[in-house]
Amino acid sequence: MAADPATLARQFIEAIPHAQALNMEITEIDAGIAEILMPYDARLVGDPATGVIAGGAVSALMDTCGGAAVMCHPSAPQGTATIDLRIDYMRSATPGQGIRARAECYHVTRAVAFVRATAFDDADEPVATATGAFTIERAA
Amino acid sequence: MNKPEPVQVVKKRRDALLGALVGGIPYIQFLGISFDRRGDELTGILAYDDKLIGNPMLPALHGGVTAAFLELTAVVSLSWATLWSDLEAGIIETDDPAQVRLPRLPKTVDFTVDYLRSGLPRDAYARARITRSGRRYASVHVEGWQDNRERPFAQATCHFVMPRKDTTSDGA
Numbered sequence: 001m002a003a004d005p006a007t008l009a010r011q012f013i014e015a016i017p018h019a020q021a022l023n024m025e026i027t028e029i030d031a032g033i034a035e036i037l038m039p040y041d042a043r044l045v046g047d048p049a050t051g052v053i054a055g056g057a058v059s060a061l062m063d064t065c066g067g068a069a070v071m072c073h074p075s076a077p078q079g080t081a082t083i084d085l086r087i088d089y090m091r092s093a094t095p096g097q098g099i100r101a102r103a104e105c106y107h108v109t110r111a112v113a114f115v116r117a118t119a120f121d122d123a124d125e126p127v128a129t130a131t132g133a134f135t136i137e138r139a140a
Numbered sequence: 141m142n143k144p145e146p147v148q149v150v151k152k153r154r155d156a157l158l159g160a161l162v163g164g165i166p167y168i169q170f171l172g173i174s175f176d177r178r179g180d181e182l183t184g185i186l187a188y189d190d191k192l193i194g195n196p197m198l199p200a201l202h203g204g205v206t207a208a209f210l211e212l213t214a215v216v217s218l219s220w221a222t223l224w225s226d227l228e229a230g231i232i233e234t235d236d237p238a239q240v241r242l243p244r245l246p247k248t249v250d251f252t253v254d255y256l257r258s259g260l261p262r263d264a265y266a267r268a269r270i271t272r273s274g275r276r277y278a279s280v281h282v283e284g285w286q287d288n289r290e291r292p293f294a295q296a297t298c299h300f301v302m303p304r305k306d307t308t309s310d311g312a
Contacts, residue, residue, distance in 0.1 A: 018202035021191040043170040046212075047245050054167035055248040056211045060204025064194075067203075081195070082203040086252040 006030045009071035012079075019064050022057065026068065032105040034068035036061060039098040051095035055128075058119055059087055061101045062130040066115040069103035070134045073113065079137035080113065087130045097121040103130075111136055157227055158182075160240045161219060168212055171205065175216060180224045184213035184266040193261065201259025206284060210266055210296040211251055214280040217268035218246050218300060244303035246278060253296040260286050264293070276302055 010029050013019060013036075022044070028035035038044075038061045046054025063082055070080040093099050103117035117130040154177065162168055162175055172187045186192070186209045194202025222243065226232045232240065268282040277299065284294045 015196055016202065017191050017193040017196060018205055019194075043166050045166040046215075048164045048166065049244060054165070054208065054212070055251065056171075056204075056208025057167060059207035059211065059251065059253075060202060063202070063204040063207060079195075079197075081200075081258065082253075082255050084252065084254045085203070085207065086250065087207075088250045089248050092247075 005074060005076040006072045008076070009034070009068055012071050013064065013068045016064065018060065022060060024061065024064060027100070028102075029068055029072045032069055032073040033103070034065050034072060035100065035102045036065045036068060037098055037100045040096050045095075050092065052092040053095075053099060055087070055089055058089070058093070058099060058101075058128050059085070061099060062087055062103070062117050062119060062128065063132075065101040065103040066105075066117050066130065066132050066134060069105040069115055069117070070108075070113040070136065073105045073108055075108050075136075077108075077113070077136045078139050081135045081137075083112070083133040083135055085130060085132035087128055089128045090126055093119075093121045093127045094123070099127060105134075108136060110138070154224075154227065157223055157232065157240060158220065161223065161242060162216060164242065165212070165216075165245075167208070168216075171208060171212070173209060173212060180221070182213075182217050182220055182267070184209060184216070184268075186264040186266070188262050188264075195258075198258060199261050201261070201264065203253075203255060203259075206255065206259050206264070206294045207251070207253045207296070209264060210253060210282045210284050210294060211248065211298060213266040213284075214268045214282045214296070214298045215245055215248070215300070217282075218270055218273065218278055218280055219243070221270055221273065243305075246300035246302050249277075249299040249301055251296060251298045253294060255294050257291070257293045259293050262286060265289075273302070278302055
């Protein structure tokens, strides 16, 4: 019997070299919903004057988390790639705090998955939101 | 008529300022991005490294790395455009690069990236075009390519809030 989508998705995400380089940790992954934590790291700072994590690092987190949400969707995709991703940066993340992204794959067709995601630091108001479309690779 | 400055002096001054801008951003160093300058035009260069991979089976660059590379190229190009005009106008002195007071960086409001083909495991390049830069907001389009300039692997549009003219990176 093949492993369930959640287990496959976790393996898929944990095998990503760049996710490892950013010390990303999956805190939830099941039924089209994924949550990933990226710890604060001085190497990821984008503005030296403030110590705020670079928008680009938040993009990498959003992209990974979006892909994770697609992979653990009950329709069990065999692979995925980002088609497009839009990120709105609402406020600067607080220096010293990790960033947690939560993504939901809310609709899939045969070929495309639609995802929305939100990123938080330790406060309740989001740091950033994202929407994206991802490819779906099915077993031949 | 004044004799023009020797070319080395001009180049040194411009490269020192660009170096101060780029060298101050840790995430640029982390990803291994550098900037090639020809006159006022910048080309971002993402040097390939195994840690940039997103899909080890293909292998392909991580979409987040591509997004970050394009966004950083946009921020640096936008900031550089302002610095360049101040430098040429003699408003910025770079005799001692360590003492250069850089302006605050533009703040990203939103960023939309299209992935056109998968990023190959080799160097990538990016160039930004500042579509509009006003006193408060700017809109920038940026394109990334690898082996062939005519076949971009990703493009992005980003909007920024510009720093206020009277603030510098140390908050003064």
